[in-house]
Amino acid sequence: MADRDHALLRIAVDLAILTVRDADFQVLLIERRNPPHQGLPALPGGFLRDDEDPERAALRELREETSLDASNLILEQLTVRGAPDRDPRGRVVSVPYMAIAPDLPIPTAGSDASAAHWVSMASALRDASLAFDHGHILAEALELARARLEHTTVATAFCHEPFTIGDLRHVYEVVWGTTLDAGNFSRKVTKTEGFIEATGDRRAHGTGRPAATYRRGTARRLHPPIFRNPIEI
Amino acid sequence: MADRDHALLRIAVDLAILTVRDADFQVLLIERRNPPHQGLPALPGGFLRDDEDPERAALRELREETSLDASNLILEQLTVRGAPDRDPRGRVVSVPYMAIAPDLPIPTAGSDASAAHWVSMASALRDASLAFDHGHILAEALELARARLEHTTVATAFCHEPFTIGDLRHVYEVVWGTTLDAGNFSRKVTKTEGFIEATGDRRAHGTGRPAATYRRGTARRLHPPIFRNPIEI
DNA sequence: CCAAAAGTGTTCGACGTACACCCATGC
DNA sequence: GCATGGGTGTACGTCGAACACTTTTGG
Numbered sequence: 001m002a003d004r005d006h007a008l009l010r011i012a013v014d015l016a017i018l019t020v021r022d023a024d025f026q027v028l029l030i031e032r033r034n035p036p037h038q039g040l041p042a043l044p045g046g047f048l049r050d051d052e053d054p055e056r057a058a059l060r061e062l063r064e065e066t067s068l069d070a071s072n073l074i075l076e077q078l079t080v081r082g083a084p085d086r087d088p089r090g091r092v093v094s095v096p097y098m099a100i101a102p103d104l105p106i107p108t109a110g111s112d113a114s115a116a117h118w119v120s121m122a123s124a125l126r127d128a129s130l131a132f133d134h135g136h137i138l139a140e141a142l143e144l145a146r147a148r149l150e151h152t153t154v155a156t157a158f159c160h161e162p163f164t165i166g167d168l169r170h171v172y173e174v175v176w177g178t179t180l181d182a183g184n185f186s187r188k189v190t191k192t193e194g195f196i197e198a199t200g201d202r203r204a205h206g207t208g209r210p211a212a213t214y215r216r217g218t219a220r221r222l223h224p225p226i227f228r229n230p231i232e233i
Numbered sequence: 234m235a236d237r238d239h240a241l242l243r244i245a246v247d248l249a250i251l252t253v254r255d256a257d258f259q260v261l262l263i264e265r266r267n268p269p270h271q272g273l274p275a276l277p278g279g280f281l282r283d284d285e286d287p288e289r290a291a292l293r294e295l296r297e298e299t300s301l302d303a304s305n306l307i308l309e310q311l312t313v314r315g316a317p318d319r320d321p322r323g324r325v326v327s328v329p330y331m332a333i334a335p336d337l338p339i340p341t342a343g344s345d346a347s348a349a350h351w352v353s354m355a356s357a358l359r360d361a362s363l364a365f366d367h368g369h370i371l372a373e374a375l376e377l378a379r380a381r382l383e384h385t386t387v388a389t390a391f392c393h394e395p396f397t398i399g400d401l402r403h404v405y406e407v408v409w410g411t412t413l414d415a416g417n418f419s420r421k422v423t424k425t426e427g428f429i430e431a432t433g434d435r436r437a438h439g440t441g442r443p444a445a446t447y448r449r450g451t452a453r454r455l456h457p458p459i460f461r462n463p464i465e466i
Numbered sequence: 467c468c469a470a471a472a473g474t475g476t477t478c479g480a481c482g483t484a485c486a487c488c489c490a491t492g493c
Numbered sequence: 494g495c496a497t498g499g500g501t502g503t504a505c506g507t508c509g510a511a512c513a514c515t516t517t518t519g520g
Contacts, residue, residue, distance in 0.1 A: 047240075053316045181510070207470050207518065209473080211473090399499075
């Protein structure tokens, strides 16, 4: 049954933790303390433990790296990476996840990392210097996040509650790299049942008319979607 | 580095191979020749080999199980299943794939299977008697296939070339369990650039006016989508 | 008063839906 | 002729895009 041909291996869980900070779409990267790829930036992650399934391991790593409360989490699995030579330490198959988080404090570096930083998505992808195949994982996370904003209400996961419609629109604009019509966006999200729930409060924002504030609604899917403009193939 | 805590395990690749046959949405199931779950229906699959990545293993298994030419394949990864107790033989993490295939001959049973059959999706899910967690995998494959028809041109992968627009509409109707307006559907797919390409030929179908025949186009995404009706949340 | 952000009103055009109607074949 | 499936014409309603305009705050 256990043919010698059947690879015995370890599973790594890697996390693309995305956030919107400082008018910028950012990802949490660590600097690797140990070989291989010592000193290179990488996605946070770790090995699957004996008593865990991969999703639970991802939640554990996310908590360890960001101290994030798991209750509001959006965690989505990306394509498994298992090229036989992707890790020089031996056979390691990575199960990568995309996590969407509101603006968080910079976490402290853990045991496996000599540093942890929020890095703008553009520069993380441009330099293409990430350890292992993490550049490919990150590119997939970016595209998935952009697509999820079209078809789901997940954009609210980027916002701390309570948030304004302007905050939410800002998420769309930063993640998509576009601008949206404020009025039409406001109508769209308020008229989509379950997207956002009014708190009844308002919030002043320095200048301009105070905005009504909202909490996340219960709907997860967005019908009809909000399409990116222009449409990319 | 290799903490004792880090699980050493095997990876299984499981395939939900979907097709439309006899006006019915069907999946390829094998009957397990060996324990565990001996005699139960299961998705075809096998263990990852030393020199393979998971996608390549899935393609190999697919060829072995169906003799299908890999060039026209639609293969999409589903959620990794890795509950520690999902396989009594030890720690096995499954990377499941959904494959979409045109109506194929019934494959011969392989070494690990005492039989292989096309089974209607409804009965495969209703009985809930599939081995391991394959029932959950299959349910996910069903929902993904339905969603993919909305947003991609993948429905053509269910058809042998050349096919008619009626063949393609039949795929939508069987997979979604709905009926569609033939005229509107025809306009939609012919006006969507790259969905289908006319061959110039026609095909008689017993009775009725002969239909123009088409090949698959090069487009993969469908803008705007074809939504299921009524919209389900 | 002016700038800036929030939110509403309104017009226009694109597109999906429904359904009538014609086309081309087998029986 | 008649049934059957293929395909076009067309009217209607809905919705998104664009943008003018009002509201409400800070300076």
